[in-house]
Amino acid sequence: MIEQAIDTAERPGGLARAVQGVLGAAVARVEGPLKVTGTAIYAYERAPEGVAHAAIVGTPVGAGRITRVDAAAARALPGVLTVIDDDPRLPAGGANSRAMPSQGTDRVFHYGQPVAVVVAETQAIAREAAALVHVEAEAAPGRYDTADLPIERQPKSAFLAPVDTGDLDAALREAEVVFDRTYTTPAHFPAALEPHASTIWWEGDVLTVRSSNQIVGAARNTIATALGMAADKVRVLAPYVGGGFGGKTGVGPEVILAAIAAERLRRPVKVALPRRDTAYLVHHRSPTTQRVRIGCDRDGYIAAIAHESVAQQNDDAGFVEPVPFGTIPLYAGAARRMTTDLVRVNLPPTGAVRAPGEAIGTFATECAMDELADELGLDPIDLRRRNEPAYDPTTSRPFSTRRLLDCYDEGARRFGWPARVPDPGTTLDGEWLVGIGMATALRGNFTVSAEAEVRLDAGGAATVSCDMTDIGTGTYTILAQTVGEILGLAPATVTVRLGDTDLPPTAGSGGSFGAGSATSAAALACEDVLAELARRMNAAPEELVLRDGQVSAGSRTVPLADLVRDAPIVARGRSTPGQQAKRTSQASHGAHFAEVAVNAVTGEVRVRRMVGVFDVGRVLNRATATNQLVGGMIWGISYALGEAAVVDPRSGRFVNPDFGEYHVAVNADVPNIECHFVEEIDDAANQTGAKAVGELGISGAGAAVINAIHNATGVRVRDVPATLDTLLAALPPV
Amino acid sequence: MKTFDYARPGSVAEAVQAGGRFIAGGTNLLDLMKLQVETPERLVDISRLDLDQIEEREDGGLTVGALVPNSDLAADPRVIEKYEVLSRALLAGASGQLRNKATTGGNLLQRTRCYYFYDTAAGCNKREPGSGCEAIGGFNRIHAILGTSDQCIATHPGDMPVAMRALDAVIVTQRGDGDKRRIPIADFYRLPGDTPHIENVLEPGELITHVELPAPPEGKQTYRKVRDRASYAFALVSVAAVIAVEDGRIASAALAFGGLAHMPWRNPAVEAALVGQAPGTAAFEAAADALLDGAKGFGTNDFKLPLARRVLIATLRDLTQ
Secondary structure, three states, X not given: OEEEEOOOOOOOHHHHHOOOOOOEOOOOOOOHHHHHOOOOOOOOOOOOOOOEEEEEEEOOOOOEEEEEEEOHHHHHOOOEEEEEOOXXXXXXXXXXXXXXXXXXXXXXXXXXXXXXXXXXXXXXXXXXXXXXXXXXXXXOOOOOOOOOOOOEOOOOXXXXXXXXXXXXXXXXXXXXXXXXXXXXXXXXXXXXXXXXXXXXXXXXXXXEEEEOOOOHHHHHHHHHHHHOOOHHHEEEEOOOOOOOOOOOOOEOHHHHHHHHHHHHHOOOEEEEOOHHHHHHHOOEEOOEEEEEEEEEOOOOOEEEEEEEEEEEEOOOOOOOOOHHHHOOOOOOOOEEEEEEXXXXXXXXXXXXXXXXXXXXXXXXXXXXXXXXXXXXXXXXXXXXXXXXXXXXXXXXXXXXXXXXXXXXXXXXXXXXXXXXOOOOOOOEEOOEEEXXXXXXXXXXXXXXXXXXXXXXXXXXXXXXXXXXXXXXXXXXXXXXXXXXXHXXXXXXXXXXXXXXXXXXXXXXXXXXXXXXXXXXXXXXXXXXXXXXXXXXXXXXXXXXXXEOOEEEEOOEEEEXXXXXXXXXXXXXXXXXXXXXXXXXXXXXXXXXXXXXXXXXXXXXXXXXXXEEEEEOEOOOEHHHHHHHHHHHHHHHHHHHHOOOEOEEOOOOEEOOOOOOOOOOOOHXXXXXXXXXXXXXXXXXXXXXXXXXXXXOOOOOHHHHHHHHHHHHHOOOOOXXXXXXXXXXXXXXXX | OOOOEEEOOOOHHHHHXXXXXXXXXXXXXXXXXXXXXXXXXXXXXXXXXXXXXXXXXXXXXXXXXOOOEHHHHHHOHHHHXXXXXXXXXXXXXXXXXXXHHOEHHHHHOOOOOOHHHHOOOOOEOOOOOOOOEOOOXXXXXXXXXXXXXXXXXXXXXXXXXXXXXXXXXXXXXXXXXXXXXXXEHHHOEOOOOOOOOOOEOOOOOOEEEEEEEOOOOOOEEEEEEEOOOOOOOOOOEEEEEEEEEEOOEEEEEEEEEEOOOOOOXXXXXXXXXXXXXXXXXXXXXXXXXXXXXXXXXXXOOOOHHHHXXXXXXXXXXXXXX
16 A cells, blocks of 8 residues: 655656546546436435334424423334334434534433434334324423523634734724624525435344445444444445535434334334424534624735634534634734634534535625725725735745635636726616626635555456545546546546445545545555556556556557456555645635626516636546536525525524525526636645635635625625515615 | 325216315425325325316406416416416416426415424414414514414415416316306405415315416516525515506506415505506505505515515506506
8 A cells, every 4th residue: 555645745656647638627427327317326225125214203392301202102003113212322413523412311402303213114104103202391491592692712622723813902903994894694504405314224233324424434433433333343335425515424313213223123224304304403504693803004905804703503512613714814914813602502503514614704704805895995806916915824834826816817807807887786787786796715625534445457447446425526537537547548447436434444525625635545546556567567657658548668568458467456545644734724715706686676686697716726527626616606696695594583493494495596596607727736735736626616605796786786785695685675766 | 294095086076076185286285295284184186187278268268277287377378478477477486397297276275385384393373273373473584464364474375376366367166066166266265364274265075177267358467576586486575467558547457466465465456546547656656555555564574565565666667668
């Protein structure tokens, strides 16, 4: 195995010399035909013989204590196999590798907390029976309304260490211009189209869980811990996942409950959450309150910047939304304060949902920059240029690569930004007020460990394997491209195996680190393969040229298949974080531009077009990277205009936990969206030089829409979503 | 979902005697059954009955079979040409996939989208009489501002019925005893009052077989729907309008509203404020005043009052310009 920490910014030789020309190309998804023909097997499909169906019973109150579970009526229903409410391993919520929920507790942390699992011969019977289980509880007053709750300063479990450099208060006192505004964002559901589902079976003492999950290795450990098993007795499969959006990074309580049920019944068990249950059994993104303060001179040069946030969490979970994550390395200013505070509530857990921190943090900072530019009479891009730092303004580390200014230039040119009319509310198109806006995108680049196996079989067929997942993102394809590029093969001929804990471990899909880390591991494995091929060619690896299934060294050319006919080659590569992550400040960057039309009669907002230009290091696949970035931009439209998970403060229940009333953008809301790249391979990021992509697209996207609404109407929306009622009062008379 | 019996009668006569809840497209009922908001013991599947024709009548009107899908009705050339308000309303509803399944009769009976009606843990007099109304004092952004009661502030969510209300459609039914009824749409729906669970005048077992559209009205027609996103969202406010202007005066006006009440809303006073008047701000404001006479917001839906006013005025201006 070739193991390499990312200490030097050096590209693996095989990748540096590769000539196949497929990496980066817009190669169509290699698993696409399986998906469009319905033959890709998702978590809930193709149950083993004798499968039973589970449904989860939740608490009827949001706070207090469970006193009794009466399942007599449920048990009496024909087809019901069992109702389990007494297992000490019964989890109070979802879990991930960092935090386990309480187990076997009678304490109620939130409404809908799992209390029991019903198992029946069919899904319909299980769900009908679940509704018959009577849960008695001693209700206590719930903290559902955050208005007057005490604020927990910088909780220990916070992901972000607070930033407090320089003397912020003094710098604000001395600044010529002080900007101080508060922004709010509501709760967001992950809203993956595929519901959280698992098919679970035991074979002897080995538990297999096929699950809609983003990170199978962590899931295996979590399941083992929750059930009190050894991790090597648990196998987790997630070959295909219908969207994650953060909601499938951990292990849902339904997985543990169904595993307990399968153990007791000695039968395979399937479970899928009904859409409304996902609101209670899956985490959501916390609502936030964000105060942004900026002190600058009259020319806009920032001396002080503060981004202070308050998010929510319940008493049984530790995650704290890292709101100012994207602000930390973004703009200059010697005095800096970034904080993540918390209020404790009796609501379902909050957790990582598409770009935790940046997605909603950039809404506040990027709207603040737009407002500040307006107050200073500066073009919003000019203000940003003036505050483009030469190095990370918080850590003082050099940037590994940062092409943000190029993103502004390229985006402004392609979008036609110079034609902007700065006076808001002055561009009319029939009944519509038209405006444009822009915002910066930034997503930190994480380096994580990943391992992959590359195998060349007799006949020359290549297989790359790891436990990374493809949650609709393109992992299958980029791994085929990476291996194809280095070994001189067409990607379609490379077999990719993913989503199985029996395969080499990776960090899975989360935090936008999957593509860079998994392809780096594969590239390192290929180094080993190349060394062996060189030995068989009696040449040095540097002499090899691999193209279209042929291996050349000097004047000799041999079919790859001939070199492995008698002895297959199996190699492993492992990429681990190294010195570069400590020496450099790493992030992906971008610039969003949006044109919106606001109906002058009704306040309805329709986005007319968007342009995004992104710096993501190496683009591994132009089509799948575009797909992810455009998807993120659509989520930006979505949270700017529609998404809000509303809690009824009287009950602690969600008001709109379904796709009918939780408004994500639909096709008709999505205009023409362009995505372009400013590509610079970042060799400090990882071996393939690919930085974060997945979560970059949403970062700043909503702010660009909101800033365009201001340009169209003169209304500053500081509380998203910008539904029509928030604009109505400011519209001209009819 | 609760276990249920299923019957598939071969004729209307059999259907009305089958005794159960009718199902055709199922685009609303199946969702509600999965949530156990509706728990019928017996489903009577009428989807294969011969009620899917659109026929011209001698009086110039159309008779629409109850099983004509929303997509087909919207795309019918006679509807597009002569009942533009209806075609537009149909296309403003739901999504393409849903419109392919949803039927004319079923869409008239679409149930409210009140959040608390859908949440079986919530008090809802419509779902469970006597259990209270959590929408009052709760989150009621999509709720009614006209014709409400202290028992229920839900809206009828439909678009098609609003256009049919403006067109004075007649709902043709057959009862268990074989009797046929012709119910003007004005008499079909009920306000919530003390019985919000009773939404229309249909008797148990009574089946909608057809909808009659009277001869096409004079004047210009439109349907304007205001909603939270460009598709697949229910009306916050919608207006179905048919206006004729002659010699500089409004000769006739038919105005029905969605998103404002427990039924497609039509108030003769709104039209009276317009007929005989010259089109212009004064008449439009008077019509809006008449519409909102007695209107009442419940907090998060307060915005519907100014919104309804603005949409009505803009619609009238568009149609009379």
